[in-house]
Amino acid sequence: xxxxxxxxxxxxxxxxxxxxxxLNPLLFFIISVSLFPLAISPEAAVLSQIAAxxxxxxxxxxxxxxxxxxxxxxxxxxxxxQMVASHHSLPLLILSKIFAxxxxxxxxxxxxxxxxxxxxxxxxxxxxxxxxxxxxxxxxLSLIGSIGASLVVGIKNSGxxxxxxxxxxxxPILIFASSAVSQAQFGLTIDGQLYFLAMFLVLSLMxxxxxxxxxxxxxxx
Amino acid sequence: MPSLVIHxxxxxxxxxxxxxxxxxxxxxxxxxxxxGTNGSGKTSLLKILAGVSVREHGEISWNQHxxxxxxxxxxxxxxxxxxxxxxxxxxLENLEFLSALNKSTDQQQLxxxxxxxxxxxxxxxxxxxLSAGQKRRVILAGLxxxxxxxxxxxxxxxxxxxxxxKIVESRIEKHCNNGGLCLFTxxxxxxxxxQRVLAL
Numbered sequence: 538x539x540x541x542x543x544x545x546x547x548x549x550x551x552x553x554x555x556x557x558x559x560l561n562p563l564l565f566f567i568i569s570v571s572l573f574p575l576a577i578s579p580e581a582a583v584l585s586q587i588a589a590x591x592x593x594x595x596x597x598x599x600x601x602x603x604x605x606x607x608x609x610x611x612x613x614x615x616x617x618x619q620m621v622a623s624h625h626s627l628p629l630l631i632l633s634k635i636f637a638x639x640x641x642x643x644x645x646x647x648x649x650x651x652x653x654x655x656x657x658x659x660x661x662x663x664x665x666x667x668x669x670x671x672x673x674x675x676x677x678l679s680l681i682g683s684i685g686a687s688l689v690v691g692i693k694n695s696g697x698x699x700x701x702x703x704x705x706x707x708x709p710i711l712i713f714a715s716s717a718v719s720q721a722q723f724g725l726t727i728d729g730q731l732y733f734l735a736m737f738l739v740l741s742l743m744x745x746x747x748x749x750x751x752x753x754x755x756x757x758x
Numbered sequence: 759m760p761s762l763v764i765h766x767x768x769x770x771x772x773x774x775x776x777x778x779x780x781x782x783x784x785x786x787x788x789x790x791x792x793x794g795t796n797g798s799g800k801t802s803l804l805k806i807l808a809g810v811s812v813r814e815h816g817e818i819s820w821n822q823h824x825x826x827x828x829x830x831x832x833x834x835x836x837x838x839x840x841x842x843x844x845x846x847x848x849x850l851e852n853l854e855f856l857s858a859l860n861k862s863t864d865q866q867q868l869x870x871x872x873x874x875x876x877x878x879x880x881x882x883x884x885x886x887x888l889s890a891g892q893k894r895r896v897i898l899a900g901l902x903x904x905x906x907x908x909x910x911x912x913x914x915x916x917x918x919x920x921x922x923x924k925i926v927e928s929r930i931e932k933h934c935n936n937g938g939l940c941l942f943t944x945x946x947x948x949x950x951x952x953q954r955v956l957a958l
Contacts, residue, residue, distance in 0.1 A: 544855075615841060625859065
């Protein structure tokens with residue numbers, strides 16, 4: 538089997554045998570979204586206006602929570618060293634790991650979002666657009682996140698540093714994605730926002746694996 | 759005859775110059791034992807030769823292919839301090855991935871290699887449940903099935919019992935007789951034939 542597929546399979550297998558690392562961010566996502574109606578107001582008119590923003594902020598923080606696990610274990614046990622020493626392309630190996638990360642965090646978030654949208658009285662059109670923006674942008678979150686994760690992989694208790702590094706890069710995605718949903722609720726066109734998110738995805742897909750590979754090599758010193 | 763050529767290599771870590779102007783050559787069939795006090799740069803040297811390090815100056819080549827090129831990395835197997843095993847995977851699953859990272863080997867061969875090194879019956883055991891010596895044996899099994907010519911072994915004998923040490927030594931000899939070469943670090947004396955010593 539192809540080594541890149543094998544890396545993907547290995548990461549999925551490790552994660553499924555140690556499910557707390559995936560379930561923690563997802564539970565955080567569900568709990569934080571479901572607390573908003575209690576804290577702000579249970580009224581449909583209020584909640585449906587801020588629903589997209591809440592779900593997007595929560596999913597972004599959930600991804601951020603899960604990023605530490607991306608390289609940490611493989612760094613500790615020396616598998617990353619073997620990946621660097623192998624003759625295969627390190628950026629592509631990293632891309633397989635990022636894809637596994639997206640399958641384990643991005644996909645569940647996308648699948649949970651309609652349910653949480655219903656909690657917050659988001660209408661059908663809004664839910665549809667929310668899912669499209671999540672589908673377009675959660676891969677970018679994993680890709681950009683991998684840059685931060687690879688930079689701080691050797692540092693203990695690096696959670697704070699990771700958020701400081703990564704959150705500013707996430708902000709444009711947050712702005713365009715949540716504005717797409719709220720504009721769609723008013724019946725306005727949202728092509729611009731979707732194109733922007735797609736552009737961000739292509740850009741991060743092309744650059745993040747290479748930048749992460751360089752950062753990992755430096756961290757392995 | 760192909761050989762590993764190190765030309766004017768230096769390495770600095772922090773404010774310390776670990777070694778500088780290192781020139782040597784290791785031919786096929788030779789074993790080079792690297793000795794030195796703690797912190798003298800043995801591990802750093804092996805990491806540099808494995809293409810894992812970025813903090814060196816100088817030239818390293820194998821058959822005209824320089825370090826970090828695909829052709830060079832194909833020929834290298836690096837055994838580091840850490841076991842390179844995930845506790846959540848069984849020894850066979852770990853070994854499958856490791857051997858795929860180098861050059862893929864079929865499952866039957868891997869099971870055979872695990873048996874040869876004394877881990878028969880442990881194929882499906884999670885690596886988290888293995889002892890330090892057994893973990894070391896799993897990755898050594900990966901070394902023995904690899905087709906790499908250049909073996910870079912960092913303290914290959916740690917955590918191994920005397921029979922384990924014997925197995926590794928005989929495998930190193932066999933590898934060198936079959937057209938490979940081996941560089942390893944150790945603090946113990948070793949009875950390997952055809953051995954040179956590099957003191958850092």
